[in-house]
Structures are given as C-alpha cells and as structure tokens.
Amino acid sequence: xxxxxxxxxxxTRSASVPPxxxxxxxxxxxxxxxxxxxxxxxxxxxxxxxxxxGKSVNSCLMLAGQVDGREVLTIEGLxxxxxxxxxxxxxxxxxxxQCGFCGPGVIMSAKALLDDNPNPSVVEIRDALAGxxxxxxxxxxxxxxxxxxxxxxxxxxxxxxxxxxx
Amino acid sequence: MAQKPGSKKDSAxxxxxKPVRSKKSAVIGRPxxxxxxxxxxxxxxxxxxxIEALAPKVRQQTPAVGQRATRxxxxxxxxxxxKYIDDMSFPGMLYCKIKRAGIASALIKKxxxxxxxxxxxxxxxxxxxxxxVNSYGPSIKDQPVLADDRVFHAGDxxxxxxxxxxxxxxxxxxxxxxxxxxxxxxxxxxxxMKDSAPKVHPPSSNIYATKLIKKGDVEKGFRxxxxxxxxxxxxxxxxxxxxxxxxxxxxxxxxxxxxxxSTLGRITLGRTDMARTLQLPISRIRMVATIVGGNFGGKNxxxxxxxxxxxxxxxxxxxxxxFTRTEEFIATTTRHPxxxxxxxxxxxxxKIIARxxxxxxxxxxxxSWSETTLGKACIxxxxxxxxxxxHSEAFVVYTNKTMTGAMRGFGAPQVCFAYxxxxxxxxxxxxxxxxxxxxxxxxxxxxxxxxxxxLHSVVVKDSLLQAAExxxxxxxx
Numbered sequence: 001x002x003x004x005x006x007x008x009x010x011x012t013r014s015a016s017v018p019p020x021x022x023x024x025x026x027x028x029x030x031x032x033x034x035x036x037x038x039x040x041x042x043x044x045x046x047x048x049x050x051x052x053x054g055k056s057v058n059s060c061l062m063l064a065g066q067v068d069g070r071e072v073l074t075i076e077g078l079x080x081x082x083x084x085x086x087x088x089x090x091x092x093x094x095x096x097x098q099c100g101f102c103g104p105g106v107i108m109s110a111k112a113l114l115d116d117n118p119n120p121s122v123v124e125i126r127d128a129l130a131g132x133x134x135x136x137x138x139x140x141x142x143x144x145x146x147x148x149x150x151x152x153x154x155x156x157x158x159x160x161x162x163x164x165x166x
Numbered sequence: 167m168a169q170k171p172g173s174k175k176d177s178a179x180x181x182x183x184k185p186v187r188s189k190k191s192a193v194i195g196r197p198x199x200x201x202x203x204x205x206x207x208x209x210x211x212x213x214x215x216x217i218e219a220l221a222p223k224v225r226q227q228t229p230a231v232g233q234r235a236t237r238x239x240x241x242x243x244x245x246x247x248x249k250y251i252d253d254m255s256f257p258g259m260l261y262c263k264i265k266r267a268g269i270a271s272a273l274i275k276k277x278x279x280x281x282x283x284x285x286x287x288x289x290x291x292x293x294x295x296x297x298x299v300n301s302y303g304p305s306i307k308d309q310p311v312l313a314d315d316r317v318f319h320a321g322d323x324x325x326x327x328x329x330x331x332x333x334x335x336x337x338x339x340x341x342x343x344x345x346x347x348x349x350x351x352x353x354x355x356x357x358x359m360k361d362s363a364p365k366v367h368p369p370s371s372n373i374y375a376t377k378l379i380k381k382g383d384v385e386k387g388f389r390x391x392x393x394x395x396x397x398x399x400x401x402x403x404x405x406x407x408x409x410x411x412x413x414x415x416x417x418x419x420x421x422x423x424x425x426x427x428s429t430l431g432r433i434t435l436g437r438t439d440m441a442r443t444l445q446l447p448i449s450r451i452r453m454v455a456t457i458v459g460g461n462f463g464g465k466n467x468x469x470x471x472x473x474x475x476x477x478x479x480x481x482x483x484x485x486x487x488x489f490t491r492t493e494e495f496i497a498t499t500t501r502h503p504x505x506x507x508x509x510x511x512x513x514x515x516x517k518i519i520a521r522x523x524x525x526x527x528x529x530x531x532x533x534s535w536s537e538t539t540l541g542k543a544c545i546x547x548x549x550x551x552x553x554x555x556x557h558s559e560a561f562v563v564y565t566n567k568t569m570t571g572a573m574r575g576f577g578a579p580q581v582c583f584a585y586x587x588x589x590x591x592x593x594x595x596x597x598x599x600x601x602x603x604x605x606x607x608x609x610x611x612x613x614x615x616x617x618x619x620x621l622h623s624v625v626v627k628d629s630l631l632q633a634a635e636x637x638x639x640x641x642x643x
Contacts, residue, residue, distance in 0.1 A: 020333065034253035035246020037459070039409045040491040047409055075246030088244040092236060100243025101409040101459030107244060135409050135460045 002065040008033070009077025017064050024048045024059035027074060035075035035104045039133070046132035049105035050074045056112035058131070075104035078111065086152040087111055087145070094145040098136040106132045110146045118154050122147070239457075251413045251429045251456040252488055259415070260289055262474055262487035263335035264312075264323040265342050266497065270351035270566040271364070272317045274344060277325055282341035287334035290480040291342070293325045297472055298445040304435065304467055306374065306533035308367060309569070311443060311472045317346065318366060319531035319566050321496030323470070328477040328485050351566035355528040356505060358563045366531060366564035374529065375537050377544040379558040379616050384511075387520025387555030391511025395592055399508065399584040403528070404501035406573055410459025411494050416474035417484035424475055425452045431461045436468045443472040463572035464498055467534065499571030502539055502562070503528040506547070506584040516596050516603040520555035523547040525581070527562040527570070534571030536562045543577025548616050549585035550626050551607040556616045599643075601634050 002021070005014040008031060015030040027033045027050070036059055039047035043061040050059045051073040078085035084092070087110050097103045106129060113120055113128035120128070125146045129139065242248040279291045294300045294314025301307045313322040325342050329335035352358045358372040366372055388394055414428040424446065430436045433453040441448040458465065470487045478485040489497065504527050511520040525543055529536045544560040593603040608626045615621060634640070 018333070028253075033246075034249070037250070037410070038252060038488075039411070042491065044491075045409060079245055084241075084244070091244050092240050095235070095237060095240070097237065097240040097243040099409070099458060099460045100240065100248055101250060103240075103243045104246040133409065135407055135462070 004064050004068045006067050006069065007071040009072070009074060015064070019063070019065060021064045022060050023050070023057075023062040023064050023067050023072070026064040027059060027072075033074050033076050036108075037101055037104065039101070039105075044133065045102070045105075046109065047102050047105045049108040049132065051108055051112050054112065054115060056109045056128075056131075073108075073111075075108060078107070085111070086156065087114070087149040090145040090148040090152065091142070094141050094148060096137055096141040096145040102132060102134045102137075106134065106142055110142075110149065113146070114150055114153055118157070119150055120146070248457055250410055250459050251415065251427055252410070254415065254427060254456070255486070256415065256417060256484040259484045259486055260328040260330060260477070260481060261332040261335050262326055262328050262470070262477055262485050263332065263339055264470060264473070264487070264493070264497075265325040265327070265339045265344070266320070266493070267313060267317040267322040267324050267344070267346075268320050269317055269346055269348060270320050270353070271349040271366070272346035273349065274313065274315055274317060274324065275347055276343075276345040278343040278345075279325060281343070282327065282338040285329075285334065285338050285341065287330045288327060288338045289330065289483070290328045290477050291325055291338070292473060292476055292480070296476055297443060299443050302439045302443050302468060302472070303533050304535055304571075305537045307442075308374075309532040309534070311470070319568055321493070321568050322531070323473070323497065326470070326473040326477060326487075328481055328483075332488075353565050353567060355503075355526050355563040355565055358565050359526070359561065366566055370564075372564045373561050374533060374564060375540050375562045377540055377558075377560045379544055379556060381553075381557075381616055381618075382520070382555035384520045384522045384555045384557040388509075388511040388522075391519045392514040393595070394509065394511045395588060395595070396507075396509045397584075397588050397591065399506045399587060401501075401504055401506075401580045401583060403503045403568070403570065404573065405495050405498070406460070406462040406464030406500070407494065408458075408460030408462060408464060411489040411491065412465065412469055412498060413486070413488040414471050414474055415484055415486045416471060416478040418475055418479040418482075420482070423450050423452065424478075425454065426471055426475065427454045427456055428471060429456055429458050429465055430468065430471075431455075431458060431463075431465045432467065435466075436471065439468045440471060440475065443468075444475055462574050463535075463576075464494075466572045467499070469498060496568055499534050499569050499573070500530070501573040502536070502543075502570040502577060502580065504543065504577070504580040504584075506581060508584055508588050510588060510592065512592055512596070514596070516592065516598045516606055518551055518553045518607050521548050521553050521557075523556075523558040523560075523581075525558070525560035527560065527577070528567065529562040529564055530567045530569035531564065532569035533562075534569050535576070536570065538572065539570070539577040542575075543581050545615065545617055546578050547581040547585065549582070549589070550609045551585075551604075552609060552613050553607075553616070558616065601630060601639055604630060 001016045002019045003016050037047035039045035041060050043058040048059040087107050125143050277293050294312040297311045300310045303309045327335045327338045350364045352364050416426050418424045433455045437451050437453045440451050474485045474487045507524040509522040540560050540562045547558045548556050593600040609624050611624050613621050
C-alpha cells in the first residue's frame, strides 16, 4: 500500500491505497469526490481533469503516489456555499453544459487557463480546451463561456484591487 | 479528516455545519447528544448546499417562447455534483468485468474458469450457460448476453467475473481459458450476400431484412431521360462515443426482486428484455434510469445487464459493470456502414425523372435496430425531391463485425450524403447551379413522399433560399 498525504481543495487529507491506484480513482473512491469523471482512462477525453499546483492534469494518467505532498484542486473546490465560480456561472448562462459529463473537466481546464492568462484569445482558449472532448454540447458555447468568464474575473480583480488600495 | 473548529479552512464548509462539527469534537467518546450530530455526513460535502437549484416550483408558469432558456440541471453539472451511474455505489458492491472473445467467428469448445475462480477476491464467474434465456434484441432475438456455443464477433463476451475490486476482476479475466475452434469469418457485406458465403447465424441467410419501395416505372423513366448518372457511395462504421461509458448496477434482493440502476435510455424496453432473459415476472424487476452522460442511440438496449443480475443473485451482493472505452467500440452498437448505389435519370433542365437506389447495410453480427434503420434509410433514399419513378431496394446483412444499431438519424445521414453528392455531380455535369437544381426538384407543400405520404408544412425551398441569401451564395460564386 502507498500512503498519500495531500491538500485537496484546501484541506489536508490522507489515504492508503494500492500502488497502482490512479489519482482519479483515489479522488472518486477514497475521498468521494466524483466530480472528475472516468471517460477513457487513457488521457484522451479530459473528463478527469483536475488542477495540481496550478497546472491542469489528466488525473487518470497520474498515480495517487505521485501527488503526495502536493496541492490538488477539483471541481468541488471551485464554488463557495454562496457563490458559484465565475466559470461555472458563465457555463450555465451560455448553455455550455448539456449532458454535463465532460463539464467538470472542461471547467477545470478553463480555470487553469484563466489563472495563468486572464485575457486569452479564442485561439488560446481552443488550445487550452484541446484536451477535453465533448460529444453533445459542442465547443462553440464553451469557448463563449470562457470568454465571458475571463471578462467577469478581470472586472472582479479590478474591483478587489480598488478595494485594497482604497 | 478532523479539523480544528473555527479554522480558516472551514470557509468552504456550509455555515450550518460549522457549529455542529465543533460540537462533535467536544463530545468524542461520549454518547451522541443531538439530532444534528446524527445527521453529520460521513464524508464532508465539498460544495455545501444550498446553492439554489434552478428547478421551477410546482405549478409555476415558466415562460418559454421568446425567453432565453437555461437548463435546470446544469447547475449541478457545473458543480460536479450530478450523480451519474458510475458515481454511485452500494454497500458490499462487487465489480464485474467481461472476458471478450477476441476472435471474429468460432465455436466455443471449452471454457475453463477454475483457476480464475480460485483467486482470492473473485466471488463468482458465469458463462452463457448461466443465463436462463441467452438471447435478446429489439426485434430479432439473435444476440446472446454471453456467447455460449458460438462466437459471432470479436467483441462478444464469453464469461463474466464478479470480484471485490475492479483490479481483481481484470486479473481474473486473464486466467479464464477458452478453447475455440476457429471458423471462416465474413467481413464484406456484399460478399456475405452470396449463397456461397459462410453463414454468420447458420442456417439463416446472411440477409436478414429487406425493403422495397416502388413508385411509377423507373425503366420507362430512364428511357425518357436526357442523361443517366450512376454512382456508388459508401460510408464507414461510426461509434457513438458517449463520454460516459455504459454502466449498470444490478441488485437482486433476498425477496427475489431485482433492481437495475442503469444509464440506459430505454428502460421500459430494457425491463422487458430483462424479464425475458432472466425468466422473471416483469413485476419483480425495477429499472432506475440514472442521468445519462450522452446516448445518441447507443444506449437503447441492454448489454451486460442480465449477466450482472445473475452475478448479483449468485453472490447476494450488488454488482456494478462499467465498460471500458475499448468495450464501447467493440461491444456496443455502431452506425451502419452502407454501400449505396444510385442510378438517376434527369431531363436536360436537371429535373429528376427516375431514380433507382440499391442499399446494402452492413448489419454486423446482430440485428439490433437494423430493421428500423433499414426502413428509414430506404424511405428517405430518393431524397426530398419530387420524382415520378422510384425504385429503392435495401438489404441488411450479417457480418462477423461489431453489431450496428440505432444512431441519430437511423440511416438518414448516410443516404443524405449519397443523394446530395450525386445532386452536385448532376448539377456540375449539366452546368446548372447546385442551388437551382435543388429548387427545381425539391418537395413543396402537398408533395408526396416515395411511400405516398402527403407532406405538409414543407419549407425546403424557403430554407434553401434563406440560407443562400444569408450565406451570400450568389456573391460567393
């Protein structure tokens, strides 16, 4: 068994798992975080995307042991009790989630992009979402939603800075 | 994960839960004091409710026309809180994996499961012989749940294992020994139509359904035509690839009632199939449809469910089966590849006088929804055009390949590709504008379909003209 201690969505958690356990499996089975989905199990579809130390990662391709001591953000860690994350809100407003199975992965890829690049071009958004497959919604509305979210997040940042400075 | 009360990390927790948790840490080792303590979830909810759900209230009039619509279920989708079937589990649940044949056509001589059965953690193994009635299908019941005497395509299951973990079930598959006597497979549907071809389901013919539509006199029409165009078009096999793989959980309780949680789209049909394969009164079977992560026609019939049910009965525990992506491709239905031969006679002005169509649908190993697909492809094959003389015949043929079934459009997209491609070729050869040739032939209000159905609300021409205007068709040419 492999002992893993990591920070998930801001909280320190630990688990003891068989060494072949993937991060995805550990998240879903040991921590009941079922937001990340198993779609292909070979890193093609991106339904299992989570953010590790700021980088989006296919959690089906990473062993649980590899995240020992690192920080993982999953879809469950985005919203607060009172507020949706701006990306979640714009995905809802732009009707970017149909069956929704790919949604958590896409939103996490978008989050990694916007944290890194607050004002991405359409090409950059396409690049960031290239590892996420969708079969019902289509990508147009998702790209729209990411553009909208980037606007909202930038104006939020401006407001916050104004508050701290003033 | 224990946490100090009042810690900053708490902020992601529900406000309600906070004081309750601090109470809990205060009462460790002492009797439970409050009802709230009892209600504490075993695992903390990462997203605390209520982030208000979007569901309309009872009897609330929701505006529709002219309003911007939001999906009521998308809030939970975006939060990652929607529970698809693979997100569910039941106490004591086992995991099922299916051994695939890996050979297209063969007789099964022997299946030896002894070594696999002896593995620690393996709870039960079944083969086709353990399924009470080992055949199903939406129309022709030609598909075994697990192949018993004969393998019809490489994706056929031959044994199913239930084990305490997925990993053990997978390892057990490698230890199941199957002895085959290989048979000559047939893969080409046109070859399969010949009398000399090996039969996929002997003694039945490989052609398992046909359809013929006749209107007017095509031969006379061809004689009157200015020019005749003959082309053959083919399409390939397409898998639905829903992001969510097929998954079901069967639990056979001690009272002899069976509950199936499944991602199936057609649970009532599935229930009938379950009753038949398991020889169980339908009233004993409860099907629960879970939220579907993409269907597109691929989740229209049962697949592994009777095997899961039998395993659940044998072990007295719930059994979950999730297909791998590979299984999605090899062991679930796909879109029919069709070989489409079109012979079309036209006047000098591009008016279609006669059209003769011959379709050969590759049905794969089993019928599934082939009869529906065959019918629709045949009826729609002349296209949305007024044609006096039509002769359309269609055949669907068994081959030793993955079965084909329902997929969005049921054969319509394939024939559309063929008749529209030919339409462009005719326009080009006669030097007529591709839009113009369609306007000259297209259905209008009151046109009759090839099968004689009088059509209403026909706006083909309006749509074409509007699209051409918006696109700038004339300017672009």
